[in-house]
Amino acid sequence: MRLDKWLWAARFYKTRQLAVEAVNGGHVHLNGQRTKPGKEVQIGSRLQISKAGLEWDIRIEQLPAQRRPAAEALLFYAESAESQARRQARIEEERALRQALPPQPATKPNKRDRRLIHRFTQEP
Numbered sequence: 001m002r003l004d005k006w007l008w009a010a011r012f013y014k015t016r017q018l019a020v021e022a023v024n025g026g027h028v029h030l031n032g033q034r035t036k037p038g039k040e041v042q043i044g045s046r047l048q049i050s051k052a053g054l055e056w057d058i059r060i061e062q063l064p065a066q067r068r069p070a071a072e073a074l075l076f077y078a079e080s081a082e083s084q085a086r087r088q089a090r091i092e093e094e095r096a097l098r099q100a101l102p103p104q105p106a107t108k109p110n111k112r113d114r115r116l117i118h119r120f121t122q123e124p
Contacts, residue, residue: 001063003030004037009064011073012049012056027051047077054090057083 001009007019007028020037022028029048030039041047041060049056058077067073109117 001041002037003028003035003039003041006041006060006063006076007049009067009073010076011067011070012051022049022051053094054087055083056087 004016004019004023007013007022008016013019013022019028023035023037026034027050029035030041031046032048041063043060043063045060047056047058047060049058056079058079060076061078062076064073064076068076
């Protein structure tokens, strides 16, 4: 099975084109080396996937005939424990960073709010 088809079927990418772009961009390594989207993968192959600041280190367990639901797609690969721990730590770190930032307003100020802001900032 082609690498880009497997990545799409395992639901790492929403479309095959996104999978192709990730492989060509060097975000996916097969058995420790850069590869091409059309490279054949087999059961037991190792993949390192970098996506949105997160990294997966997985071993291919199944070669699906078609794209399946997300619950079944989890059975297509086995992820190492240290990979899961690294990813969870990164997620927690980003969550803490977001909570430390001041909250953004839901909308931009309307006309009345702008007038109040101008009145507040321009009066001595």
